[in-house]
Amino acid sequence: MNRFALATGTALTTLTLALTTSVAAAVPPQAGVVRQADWRAAWTAAPQRASTGFEPNWSEEGFSGQSVRQVVRLTTAGSSLRIRLSNDYGPSAVHLTAATVAHAGQGASVRPGSVRRLTFDGASSADLPAHGSLASDPVPLRVQPFQSVAVTLYFAGTTGPATFHSQAYATSYRAQGDHAADTAATAFAQATHSWYYLSGIDVTGGQGAKRNAVVTFGDSITDGFGSTNDANGRYPDELAEQLAAKGRARPVLNAGIGGNLVLNDSAWYGDHSAARFRRDVLDQPGVGTVVVLQGVNDLGFSESDTPTYKPAPVVSAQELIAGHRRLIRLAHAQGVKVVGATLLPFKGSDHWGEHAATVSDAVNQWIRTSGEYDAVVDLDRAMAAPGQADVLNPAYDSGDHLHPNDAGYTVMARHIADELTSKVM
Template sequence: MSSRTRRSVVAATALALVAGLSTAGASASTDGGTQWNAAWAASPQRPSTGFTPNWSEAGFDHHTLRQVVRVTQGGDRARIRLSNAYGASPLRVEGATVARTQGTKGAAVEKGTLRRLTFGGKRSVTVPAGGQLSSDAAALGLDRFDSVTVTLRLARTTGPATFHAQSFATSYRAAGDHLTDTGGGAFGESTESWYYLSGVDVRGERPARRDGVVLFGDSITDGFGSSADGNRRWSDALAERLAAAGAPRPVVNSGIGGNLVLNDSAWFGDKSSTRFARDVTELPNARTVVVLEGVNDIGFSETDKPVYKPAPVVTAKQLINGHRKLIRAARAKGLKVVGATLVPFGGSDHYGERAAAVSDAFNTWVRTSGEYDGYVDFDKALADPKDPERIRPAYDSGDHLHPNDAGYRAMARAVDLKAL
């Protein structure tokens, strides 16, 4: 019997449902002397057209929704967090399950691992409009870097759905009730977004250290340009590097494509200071946050794309003051806060003489001010030696703004692990 199977059998004979219905966040991070770790996360967004086709504006009606994520921490119990932050009406979930994923792609799950989730001991739950909540604990043994499939039964009309627009992972939908299917044959529709699911937490028998790392930022943190279904974001690369170095820690991704430090956007989420508590400081067992954000604030006014118009012209001082708010918010909750220089973006649609000057001034502040507890120099790590204003060609996804898989690995290598 494998260690994973043995762990699952032991857990299944124990108390399978141990945590009651609760609001998600730091206040619900402890239970029975053990602590929950945020092992995966996605930042909720308003329903919108987005960059690629998705189901957020139409919502769901008599559907079963299946979503696949990868956890960066193991444990013998798991729970999910659901968000209806931008719902105009209560969200009724008729049933939910969690299981280990079968294979590397598709909607099938490993037989024998599917667990029904409960919420306050009940199999169905209503998430209030604007609200969020956690499931009870389920006895499911998970190893670090396991893929987890979460299935939601949405039997009623949901209306527009709170979602995370750019998942770079495939989610699946089936008409009717397929909540407990182990095969994926019924799930004939797919998109690359996550819906309602904002977190997967794990815990073990012993109290966990408070050592979670949260990466906070925009599309570069979100993973734009990485391989779909490959888990090749820089958050994935950092978690893998920590594990390989013998210092494994949960690493979660709180990036939103297009996000801004100073302004809200219908497509790109609430501004950084508005969402920082929800997406960083309230996550279970968060200890360190790495902030990489600002290129959209200074670059949207350079682009001719109508994604954010009229875009304000942002100065280096304004951007720095926005980051100072994040520093204060992190420290107020006892988090270590690490800053990051903006990556080179010469040749992209965000680039211009003014944006370049602001980026240089901001990066100098990150390196020299000492206001962050530490910093990561992504500008230096990704720069083309022949033209430091641009990303090195080997790291460029093709738009001269976002790294590719190799670029995201280079970002992870640039981090001084001691700084975390």
């Protein structure tokens, strides 16, 4: 998200790099200039407004005199990094008392000697503005592709409802009091599967500034529903690994939101696709390609008995195609290539019905044949059961006939990696 008026601009002025080897004693500050063009996004999560969600989370209660530690895996190397925080859905400013980043250990522990205190415009604390965002100053911490880091945020005061990412499929931890600098996991006695305020980590150094990041944009299938918690088995994770294995390593960023819709906003499932596309895709540092896989919720919520999105409008193929065209136009206007993925088979799921079946066939045919996407990955055919074109292959089914399992996400990633490496994308 490129809205960091409090922390960065087109060219950053001289910044203080706060480095601690033992955290308690700070190394003297180092001065340097990092240009905006040098940053590459290494990880991201799409922000959502506080909500109950499908499993317990802390978003509605927020934090008060607590530390929250969040572990995320980066997909590109660097010698320095910064974190990005979002209070997009917060009605008032949130005071961040302290923040650290470190190489992750097991669970909530971090590797001794790797803890770095973060600063914000030179200060150790900062206000995260209402409906706004904030980036930290750069801090030297060398990271490798597929290395996990732990970001710990301490809020001495009361935050109110927290902007968060609901379905992280990764464990975050909470402790009472200031434990931002702790290397041990002892104090972090509570856990959840969501991310809070943390919306991105960018790196500089390493592979150099390249505009080749791939953003995967979509709903719960992109977000990773059905994958194993803490295993980094979502299809974007697998895609990053497969590109690296092919010798075509690129940052891969997951901008999926479970339940998200192309055409309509939802309190639980986020702003509709075009409303969040700039923030979650185009403003990511170094983005060059976006993979769009979205539309099944626009069709399926009108068929489903789920109470989380009612009344759900009945959407036509023409309306859904118009939504896809808008995303293509937005990307092309910024010079970003767009890969269209056909909707996966979903017969037998709670999203299936006569109307959804008809419209999904029409939309998939348009994606395949219109030529409006720069490239196409036909996941509808790749993921279908043998002899049953509308059914998700049981070998790839997480159990709800809609979302893939770990094996299915691996297959999806393979097809997308093949397309990305066969073309100049």
